[in-house]
Amino acid sequence: MDYKKASLEAHEKLKGKIEITTKASAKTREDLSIFYSPGVAEPCKAIEADPEKAYDYTRKGNTIAVISDGSAVLGLGNIGAMAGLPVMEWKALLFKTFGGVNAVPLVLKTQDPDEIISIVENLAPTFGGINLEDIKAPNCFYIEEQLKKRLDIPVFHDDQHGTAIVVLAALQNSLKLVNKDKEQIKIVMSGAWAAAIAIAKLLIARWVKHIVLVDSKWALYEWRGNSNEYKDQIIPYNLNNAQWSLKDVLPWADVFIGVSQPDVLDRTDIQKMADKPIVFAMSNPTPEIMPEEAKEWGAYIVATGRSDYPNQVNNVLVFPGVFKGALEWKIQNLTQDHFIAAAEALADAVKDLNPESVIPSPLEEGIAEVVSEAVKRV
Amino acid sequence: MDYKKASLEAHEKLKGKIEITTKASAKTREDLSIFYSPGVAEPCKAIEADPEKAYDYTRKGNTIAVISDGSAVLGLGNIGAMAGLPVMEWKALLFKTFGGVNAVPLVLKTQDPDEIISIVENLAPTFGGINLEDIKAPNCFYIEEQLKKRLDIPVFHDDQHGTAIVVLAALQNSLKLVNKDKEQIKIVMSGAWAAAIAIAKLLIARWVKHIVLVDSKWALYEWRGNSNEYKDQIIPYNLNNAQWSLKDVLPWADVFIGVSQPDVLDRTDIQKMADKPIVFAMSNPTPEIMPEEAKEWGAYIVATGRSDYPNQVNNVLVFPGVFKGALEWKIQNLTQDHFIAAAEALADAVKDLNPESVIPSPLEEGIAEVVSEAVKRV
Numbered sequence: 001m002d003y004k005k006a007s008l009e010a011h012e013k014l015k016g017k018i019e020i021t022t023k024a025s026a027k028t029r030e031d032l033s034i035f036y037s038p039g040v041a042e043p044c045k046a047i048e049a050d051p052e053k054a055y056d057y058t059r060k061g062n063t064i065a066v067i068s069d070g071s072a073v074l075g076l077g078n079i080g081a082m083a084g085l086p087v088m089e090w091k092a093l094l095f096k097t098f099g100g101v102n103a104v105p106l107v108l109k110t111q112d113p114d115e116i117i118s119i120v121e122n123l124a125p126t127f128g129g130i131n132l133e134d135i136k137a138p139n140c141f142y143i144e145e146q147l148k149k150r151l152d153i154p155v156f157h158d159d160q161h162g163t164a165i166v167v168l169a170a171l172q173n174s175l176k177l178v179n180k181d182k183e184q185i186k187i188v189m190s191g192a193w194a195a196a197i198a199i200a201k202l203l204i205a206r207w208v209k210h211i212v213l214v215d216s217k218w219a220l221y222e223w224r225g226n227s228n229e230y231k232d233q234i235i236p237y238n239l240n241n242a243q244w245s246l247k248d249v250l251p252w253a254d255v256f257i258g259v260s261q262p263d264v265l266d267r268t269d270i271q272k273m274a275d276k277p278i279v280f281a282m283s284n285p286t287p288e289i290m291p292e293e294a295k296e297w298g299a300y301i302v303a304t305g306r307s308d309y310p311n312q313v314n315n316v317l318v319f320p321g322v323f324k325g326a327l328e329w330k331i332q333n334l335t336q337d338h339f340i341a342a343a344e345a346l347a348d349a350v351k352d353l354n355p356e357s358v359i360p361s362p363l364e365e366g367i368a369e370v371v372s373e374a375v376k377r378v
Numbered sequence: 379m380d381y382k383k384a385s386l387e388a389h390e391k392l393k394g395k396i397e398i399t400t401k402a403s404a405k406t407r408e409d410l411s412i413f414y415s416p417g418v419a420e421p422c423k424a425i426e427a428d429p430e431k432a433y434d435y436t437r438k439g440n441t442i443a444v445i446s447d448g449s450a451v452l453g454l455g456n457i458g459a460m461a462g463l464p465v466m467e468w469k470a471l472l473f474k475t476f477g478g479v480n481a482v483p484l485v486l487k488t489q490d491p492d493e494i495i496s497i498v499e500n501l502a503p504t505f506g507g508i509n510l511e512d513i514k515a516p517n518c519f520y521i522e523e524q525l526k527k528r529l530d531i532p533v534f535h536d537d538q539h540g541t542a543i544v545v546l547a548a549l550q551n552s553l554k555l556v557n558k559d560k561e562q563i564k565i566v567m568s569g570a571w572a573a574a575i576a577i578a579k580l581l582i583a584r585w586v587k588h589i590v591l592v593d594s595k596w597a598l599y600e601w602r603g604n605s606n607e608y609k610d611q612i613i614p615y616n617l618n619n620a621q622w623s624l625k626d627v628l629p630w631a632d633v634f635i636g637v638s639q640p641d642v643l644d645r646t647d648i649q650k651m652a653d654k655p656i657v658f659a660m661s662n663p664t665p666e667i668m669p670e671e672a673k674e675w676g677a678y679i680v681a682t683g684r685s686d687y688p689n690q691v692n693n694v695l696v697f698p699g700v701f702k703g704a705l706e707w708k709i710q711n712l713t714q715d716h717f718i719a720a721a722e723a724l725a726d727a728v729k730d731l732n733p734e735s736v737i738p739s740p741l742e743e744g745i746a747e748v749v750s751e752a753v754k755r756v
Contacts, residue, residue: 001408007417008424008435010402016437017402017413020480022471024388024395026694027741029685030379035395035471037452037685038663039385040464044454046386048461057386058463059394074415076422081503083426085436086418093400093413102398104482109500119497122487125459285416307407307415363405 017089018096018105055128055330063102064129064323066091067120069111072136072159072194075284081107084134091133091158091319099320099368101327103131113139117146124151128327131319132157137193141230154326154334160198162315162322165339166359167199167257167280168206169346170313173358174301178276180254186274187211188253190246190288191260192220192231199257200234202343205336211237212253214246216260254278258288265289267297276300282313301355307362314362317346321371329376338375345374395467396474396483433506433708441480442507442701444469445498447489450514450537450572453662459485462512469511469536469697477698477746479705481509491517495524502529506705509697510535515571519608532704532712538576540693540700543717544737545577545635545658546584547724548691551736552679556654558632564652565589566631568624568666569638570598570609577635578612580721583714589615590631592624594638632656636666643667645675654678660691679733685740692740695724699749707754716753723752 011017025031033039043057055061070084088105095103106123108116116139120130130153132144140157147155156162175182187208189196192215200211213220213234220227220235221243227235242249246264250256251272257280258264265288270277277299281287284305291302291309303311322342326334349360349370360367389395403409411417421435433439448462466483473481484501486494494517498508508531510522518535525533534540553560565586567574570593578589591598591612598605598613599621605613620627624642628634629650635658636642643666648655655677659665662683669680669687681689700720704712727738727748738745 001411003411003417004420007412007420010412010417011421011435014401015434015439016441016480018398018400018437020396020441020470020474020482021399022396022474023392024471026468026472026475029741032685032740033379033381034385034388035468036465037683039381039388040468041452041454042382042385043389043464044451044457044461047463048454048457051460054460054463056393057389058460058467059396060460060463061393063394063398073422074419076419076426079422079426082429082432082436082438083422085425085432085438085504086421087414089436090404090413090418092398093402094404096398096400097404102394104398105504106501107504109503115496115500118493119500122493122497123484125487126463126483126485305415307410362410363407 011086017093059102060126061128061330062327063104063127064095064131064327065120065123065127066095066103066105066131066133067108067116068133069108069116069135071111071134071139073134078136081109088133091131094316095320095323098316099324099372101320101323111139113143116143117150120147121150124153127153129154129156129323131323134159137197138228138230140194141197148333152332154323154331156319156322156334157194158315158319160194161202161339162318163195163259163313164198164202165318165343166313166315166346168202168340168343170280170303170311170359171203171255171278172343172347173350173353174278177353177355177358178278178300182207183209185210185254186252187255187257188246188250189213190256190258190264191215195259197230197234199259200237202336202339204237206340209237210239212242212249214249218245219243219249256280258283260288262286262288265294267293270294270297270299273298280313301358303358310356311358312362313359316362317360317367318342318371321368322375324368325372325375328372331375338378341374341378342371345370389464395471437480438504439506439708440705441482441505442473442509442705443498443501443505444473444481444483444509444511445486445494446511447486447494447513449489449512449517451512456514459487466511469509472694473698473701476694477702477750479698479701489517491521494521495528498525499528502531505531507532507534507701509701512537515575516606516608518572519575526711530710532701532709534697534700534712535572536693536697538572539580539717540696541573541637541691542576542580543696543721544691544693544724546580546718546721548658548681548689548737549581549633549656550721550725551728551731552656555731555733555736556656556678560585561587563588563632564630565633565635566624566628567591568634568636568642569593573637575608575612577637578615580714580717582615584718587615588617590620590627592627596623597621597627634658636660638666640664640666643672645671648672648675648677651676658691679736681736688734689736690740691737694740695738695745696720696749699746700753702746703750703753706750709753716756719752719756720749723748
């Protein structure tokens with residue numbers, strides 16, 4: 001099937017993958033009296049007196065914004081606000097389909113982080129939560145940090161935390177299968193931007209002690225230079241202070257996690273890893289090494305971002321449930337504790353754990369409920 | 379019926395009068411391939427190459443924002459952003475119900491005009507049009523002017539132009555009934571803010587030559603002081619340069635138009651008007667004079683904002699159709715010509731023209747189509 005042609009045709013036919021529909025009638029004078037004059041003054045005055053009442057009388061409590069500046073859309077890069085709309089509409093569709101959450105896509109013309117922060121702050125009265133999407137690093141870190149400080153509604157950057165949660169879940173199950181001590185394993189990551197930093201931070205918050213990030217230049221190590229405050233947080237976990245290229249630091253690693261680019265690994269890299277290598281090659285659509293090649297040369301477990309191979313690491317397993325839980329429980333601040341709980345629940349949701357199934361399928365039903373319950377229990 | 383209690387109960391039950399629903403499926407791997415990876419890259423790239431394609435591949439072309447800062451909500455005044463949400467949701471509901479237009483309510487924390495302009499400008503890539511709502515004067519004039527200059531999508535401040543269009547339609551039909559020359563009539567208005575200024579400007583653009591605005595102090599006349607650039611535009615049409623109070627300038631007026639406050643007129647005022655007085659007393663919910671009293675003392679035609687009297691002047695007759703037409707025809711700039719065409723069409727839509735029916739009922743079906751066709755024909 002020609003997915004390019006099919007996609008253009010389907011998008012043109014639909015002209016929007018979501019729409020607004022009405023939950024009340026405006027057909028009789030009584031409708032007008034209840035929902036407009038004179039009735040509507042009552043909820044307005046109640047909210048003016050107590051802003052919390054907005055959760056009772058409006059859609060605030062079940063509606064979030066999906067905010068993007070189009071600066072890092074999928075593998076397409078900085079294509080700008082309007083060109084990111086098809087992706088943001090899809091995201092909104094997934095929020096509703098899997099989590100029952102009303103999500104409003106809002107793409108912003110500006111890519112200035114302070115302006116984005118100010119806009120979202122001013123829009124916040126409308127929404128019960130903010131999902132940041134496809135905003136380039138390091139802006140995404142700063143924007144998320146500032147908004148978390150300034151807003152009393154949950155803020156979540158899915159490219160960071162959604163990915164991190166699924167990876168933690170998949171890794172937890174994988175380590176069970178290879179029967180290795182979680183605190184002893186050595187992880188090497190390829191890529192050092194939004195998703196990579198978030199994955200590393202969450203793994204460290206959970207149990208990982210030894211992790212080396214390799215960016216487009218070299219491994220991140222102390223005194224390397226060319227770093228930044230976000231990368232610096234991971235450097236202390238480069239226990240041997242390894243300083244060289246990906247291929248130099250990978251030997252004897254138990255786990256490879258790639259969020260970088262196609263074809264950075266070959267068979268010799270897999271062969272040099274520790275016993276029963278775990279390979280998460282999540283560059284999309286072309287992974288850091290193709291699963292069949294990794295398997296052939298010794299990888300025990302392989303996960304990718306692709307839907308045509310087993311173990312698909314896909315954020316849709318996470319974000320609908322995280323916001324469903326956060327909204328239902330009015331969680332003001334989503335923390336690593338919530339993310340760890342979500343990952344645990346996701347890992348436990350795998351029924352027949354085996355190397356081809358360390359994570360639920362993205363289309364499996366009921367996952368959003370599992371995740372939202374976990375988030376609420378924290 | 380206790381509408382206050384009924385309204386709170388209905389709002390609490392619904393928790394939002396509108397919701398997001400999905401128009402595509404996310405249930406199969408094929409859905410994912412078409413609407414996400416790899417398919418979605420195609421509409422994204424097409425829009426990046428030609429922004430106009432956003433109208434083909436996304437919901438931009440049938441989605442508008444309803445923007446408010448909550449500074450002038452109904453008769454409630456400056457109740458703030460969140461307290462205005464129930465009204466903005468109702469507005470969105472009416473847009474969909476009557477015009478098939480998807481409207482996203484967005485209430486803003488800031489009430490600074492320049493900040494509002496900047497926010498809306500940055501949100502514009504998401505939307506096919508901007509409806510400004512319940513923003514206090516004179517900010518609303520400045521915000522609308524600036525946005526019209528900066529954006530390539532239609533901007534409409536309903537409190538101004540929606541009201542003005544319905545009044546023009548009702549007045550045109552009323553003048554037919556009293557058989558007076560449109561260019562000779564003398565109009566006195568009570569109120570001199572957003573709706574009043576917009577009504578006066580539209581009537582002048584059409585055929586009115588003689589109109590006096592009276593604000594909370596006195597009639598607007600040359601050299602009065604206490605004016606502003608918006609009021610100043612109307613002053614040349616105070617032909618006699620009348621300088622006194624409402625009660626002083628009203629005698630011999632053919633038409634009274636009130637967008638001010640309850641009970642500013644009494645029977646002696648009606649008695650002193652010209653033959654067959656036309657009285658539009660639109661203060662809501664309590665008019666400038668009650669219809670039965672105005673009628674008793676000689677008013678030939680009375681219109682109000684109320685649904686329990688004949689001739690209800692209600693913007694819902696206008697805004698769904700204006701945006702339906704503007705979106706379908708990709709009208710970038712809505713002008714007085716569009717508003718006049720809409721008013722003509724609305725006036726002509728009255729089938730049995732008589733003093734109790736100078737304007738269609740707000741709940742009459744098909745009005746949005748009539749208005750949208752008129753807007754498109756311009």
